[in-house]
Amino acid sequence: MADPTPSGESLLFLTDEQLRKGIEAMFFAYRGFTADPDRILEGMDYGRAHHRAIHFIHRSPGTTVSNLLSILGVTKQSLNRVLRTLVEDGLVDARVGRKDKRERNLYLTAKGQELERELSDAQRARMRAAYRAAGPQAVAGFRTVLEAMMEPDLRKQYQGLKENSV
Amino acid sequence: MADPTPSGESLLFLTDEQLRKGIEAMFFAYRGFTADPDRILEGMDYGRAHHRAIHFIHRSPGTTVSNLLSILGVTKQSLNRVLRTLVEDGLVDARVGRKDKRERNLYLTAKGQELERELSDAQRARMRAAYRAAGPQAVAGFRTVLEAMMEPDLRKQYQGLKENSV
DNA sequence: TTGGAAAGTCAACAAGGCTGACGTAACTTC
């Protein structure tokens, strides 16, 4: 005993209580995380599934359906239902692939970009407030833990998304 | 003046790109977060909703239905469907309140505790691995950011949950 | 030319949200 950096520091944060608190933090925070977009979408004919599609199409313009499938982790029937309404409503443009004509390259239309902006503004505002309140060090830790929590194949997808300006 | 943390460090982490990465990290990490319990529950007649109920009953034995409602943020009809099957299957015991007989105090039975343990072991294992990989500093940051991301009323609920051994 | 991959579609179903309406027991207030 009389440890300067007590072994406590390297063990205490792994007690069951601490782990449970982390689990609960994820649960409650995720609710906050989705609250603003959900509020915007309710009333429109869209839901969280549409938001996700819009987000990742915005993120990787020209992405294919199958790529989107692997990112979102749903069945093509499920995604197709969402994508169909977005195309019908003129938010998403599905262009036949130039090289491989079986593929569809997905793009947001002007109208789609407008909704994307509205959703992402709201979500980023909350994120910005949280980041600002917590500070850069905490943010780095936040990202580190989340990354370690991902399934390995999804982690690769995540890391593959462009991260400029770091 | 003579800012110890240069303005660079305090601004760069708030770029839109950084915020978007944070949003995506939440999305992918949450999938990992729920993956193990989901795997255990598939096949049983239970789902994520049952897991949540079990978790919070374990966490606050004797809690009432209305308290659970406010934590979970669903309607009583929705919760009731879940709770009914858990009581029928002998995982949860709903005792009439001693002081106020309108209330039901909820407890896990031995069988319920067994499932709780299985689910929570799996979820804590992933959490522990992530915490261990990231280190205590990162964990502290993780918790700080998540807390800042919650809706204020939920944050109070969260903070109210016992956090021994800190 | 033929096999298989990519994409779309139809149908049916389940989990888990929701609203609205109603009933009952028990507590509280006047």
Next chain:
DNA sequence: GAAGTTACGTCAGCCTTGTTGACTTTCCAA
């Protein structure tokens, strides 16, 4: 003691978003 409120349960019906299975069309590549 009557009237109102609260806690809980339940019936009925609806929506979103996930699932499986079966089938078609298109079209690349061996």
